[in-house]
Amino acid sequence: xxxxxxxKRNREVRLEELKEAIETLWDKLGVEESERKPFLASNxxxxxxxxxxxxxxxxxxxxxxxxxxxxxxxxxxxxxxxxWDGLYFSEEEMLEFTPAFSADVxxxxxxxxxxxxxxxxxxxxxxxxxxxxMVDKYRSLxxxxxxxxxxxxxxxRLMLRGQKGEKRDPTRLLREEKMxxxxxxxxxxxxxxxxxxxxxxxxxxxxxxLVHGERYLDELExxxxxxxxxxxxxxxxxxxxxxxxxxxSIPPSTxxxxxxxxxxPTTAIKNQTLRGxxxxxxxTASRNPLASSVxxxxxxxxxxxxxxxxxxxxxxxxxxxxxxGRQPLSNMLQAGSSTARRPPxxxxxxxRTESDSSTLRSRMAPPPR
Numbered sequence: 001x002x003x004x005x006x007x008k009r010n011r012e013v014r015l016e017e018l019k020e021a022i023e024t025l026w027d028k029l030g031v032e033e034s035e036r037k038p039f040l041a042s043n044x045x046x047x048x049x050x051x052x053x054x055x056x057x058x059x060x061x062x063x064x065x066x067x068x069x070x071x072x073x074x075x076x077x078x079x080x081x082x083x084w085d086g087l088y089f090s091e092e093e094m095l096e097f098t099p100a101f102s103a104d105v106x107x108x109x110x111x112x113x114x115x116x117x118x119x120x121x122x123x124x125x126x127x128x129x130x131x132x133x134m135v136d137k138y139r140s141l142x143x144x145x146x147x148x149x150x151x152x153x154x155x156x157r158l159m160l161r162g163q164k165g166e167k168r169d170p171t172r173l174l175r176e177e178k179m180x181x182x183x184x185x186x187x188x189x190x191x192x193x194x195x196x197x198x199x200x201x202x203x204x205x206x207x208x209x210l211v212h213g214e215r216y217l218d219e220l221e222x223x224x225x226x227x228x229x230x231x232x233x234x235x236x237x238x239x240x241x242x243x244x245x246x247x248x249s250i251p252p253s254t255x256x257x258x259x260x261x262x263x264x265p266t267t268a269i270k271n272q273t274l275r276g277x278x279x280x281x282x283x284t285a286s287r288n289p290l291a292s293s294v295x296x297x298x299x300x301x302x303x304x305x306x307x308x309x310x311x312x313x314x315x316x317x318x319x320x321x322x323x324x325g326r327q328p329l330s331n332m333l334q335a336g337s338s339t340a341r342r343p344p345x346x347x348x349x350x351x352r353t354e355s356d357s358s359t360l361r362s363r364m365a366p367p368p369r
Contacts, residue, residue: 011046018054025061028072069106076114083121087128088135090213131201134194135211141187142223148179195220 026036039057043050065072077100084094095101099113125132198217201209208215 008046011051015046015051015054018051018058022054022058022061025058025065029061029064029068069108069111070104072111073106073114076111076118079118080114080121083118083125086132087121087125088132088211090210092213093210128201131197131209134190134197135216138187138190138194138220141183141190144179145183145187148176148183152176191220191224 023036025031039053043053080097080100097117099110099117102110195217198209198220202217208217210216211219
């Protein structure tokens with residue numbers, strides 16, 4: 001009976017080892033859960049049949065692993081690269097692990113070396129986790145500060161329109177101001193905490209904390225001196241163009257001449273419409289050469305205007321009529337017995353006097369109102 005119990009315990013231990021190896025290969029090979037459950041359900045207990053099934057499954061998975069060994073090695077190298085980046089390793093520190101840069105001869109030993117290095121780096125990352133988190137936060141704030149300083153020196157960013165299909169960002173200045181306040185508030189505190197953590201780490205392990213092969217405390221001191229220089233550069237290059245170059249309104253001196261010039265033609269037109277053109281500027285004789293040859297020399301401006309005012313009266317002076325007056329008929333009598341044909345009366349006739357106003361008044365049409 002004791003032999004049977006010992007045999008049972010040995011089989012259980014062996015089955016646990018087989019299960020662990022099989023599950024590891026299942027994970028590496030990406031076997032679905034729908035394929036694992038039926039196999040485990042059909043092979044329960046510690047009988048010989050279950051033992052044989054587990055050993056056969058392990059052999060099958062090992063064969064698949066051998067056929068896809070290059071995939072496992074490349075996957076391990078990808079994990080190594082992520083760990084190197086997370087730990088801020090330099091190129092010299094990466095080259096210390098030579099199997100990662102060996103020839104493409106894949107073997108179980110090569111895969112095991114990669115897996116061992118991955119385990120070591122994961123333990124190192126766990127050990128440096130608090131310090132690395134603080135370094136990440138500090139580097140992110142410094143990058144935001146540098147990007148903000150470079151962006152604030154570009155004054156054209158405020159006048160650029162969005163690309164085709166994009167909208168203009170009206171909240172850019174507000175977001176930049178919020179980021180500037182956040183950096184000014186958080187960066188000094190993070191820098192102080194990081195300096196304290198690095199000093200404690202170096203004191204505990206007796207070696208400097210390296211980031212890309214350089215002592216990070218030295219880099220921290222150099223980075224903390226940059227804001228003063230960037231602030232002076234920013235003050236010399238304002239982000240907003242001067243107001244004097246882009247006036248928002250037109251000076252009053254520019255507006256007044258325009259309004260005066262615009263009002264002047266209107267007033268002139270209005271006066272011309274109501275009062276009519278000056279009679280002296282449009283003599284009738286110069287417009288009708290035939291009338292001048294028949295009727296004799298033209299009247300002067302003063303005699304024409306006075307005769308027109310006397311014949312028409314004050315009511316016609318207020319009329320908007322533009323019809324000029326006629327010459328008196330006495331000039332026709334002085335012309336003698338000329339055989340020239342007299343021109344018909346028209347709107348450009350001559351002014352008349354008081355003696356013949358009663359004769360011609362019935363023929364004249366009233367002036368338009």
